[in-house]
Ligand SMILES: Nc1ncnc2c1ncn2[C@@H]1O[C@H](COP(=O)(O)OP(=O)(O)O)[C@@H](O)[C@H]1O
């Protein structure tokens with residue numbers, strides 16, 4: 103009998119195309135050698151061309167999924183993705199107060215890469231006041247930074263200003279991802295704990311297929327937090343993991359294909 107691996111809970115939406123959301127999280131968690139568990143928040147109708155609709159899961163069912171796995175299996179780290187509504191965020195915040203989910207990574211997913219809204223407008227306040235203060239780490243992209251703080255990031259210096267503004271909302275660590283800083287020849291992500299800035303620099307690959315990159319990064323980070331890594335080490339692992347996964351991205355359908363963690367299972 104094998105030993106039980108670390109256990110990671112993802113609280114996120116389903117992507118029927120398999121590129122992002124719960125599907126990307128489980129694929130990444132498996133590739134990182136941990137046991138993945140799910141609290142599904144919404145079922146999206148999605149393919150490589152975008153999202154055409156979604157149905158939300160009732161908030162009490164989202165909370166019940168979290169409590170069911172935490173009370174029996176145990177959770178060494180958790181991450182969030184699409185949470186859809188203020189009511190679901192309220193249910194998630196209350197659930198993670200009731201049970202121990204370990205380090206809590208909040209990826210404040212607001213829209214798909216094609217621009218389809220995945221979070222209600224009136225839920226932003228709940229992200230700021232209910233999720234961020236409970237987070238070990240928040241991982242917004244630059245669109246999410248603008249929605250949450252009002253700061254338009256146009257440079258690496260702006261990324262630091264945004265990190266300070268986000269940190270003031272209560273998370274222990276902030277990772278401002280720089281994938282959308284299109285003019286930057288590299289992809290710089292800035293990690294901040296209120297005292298020190300840590301720059302994670304990676305190449306910017308000229309690829310179309312980057313669907314699910316945010317989910318893959320946050321899941322890879324959560325896998326290391328579940329193993330007991332500190333946040334800077336977990337984020338360094340995640341950055342290396344996403345760079346290799348973007349390099350391994352593949353075409354799918356007529357639109358944008360997914361980044362792929364399968365490189366980790368090969369050879
Ligand atoms: N073309 C790319 N080449 C290499 N790394 C990338 C590329 N695009 C994004 N990344 C990296 O993928 C991660 C997610 O990036 P980002 O696009 O900013 O967020 P999101 O996927 O949530 O929109 C970050 O670590 C970022 O630096």
Ligand SMILES: Cc1ncc(COP(=O)(O)OP(=O)(O)O)c(N)n1
Nearest residue numbers: 115116122123214215313314315316
């Ligand atoms: C169900 C679901 N969750 C999250 C996303 C966002 O993924 P994507 O569109 O690839 O955007 P980024 O990963 O770049 O933030 C989604 N589309 N569906």
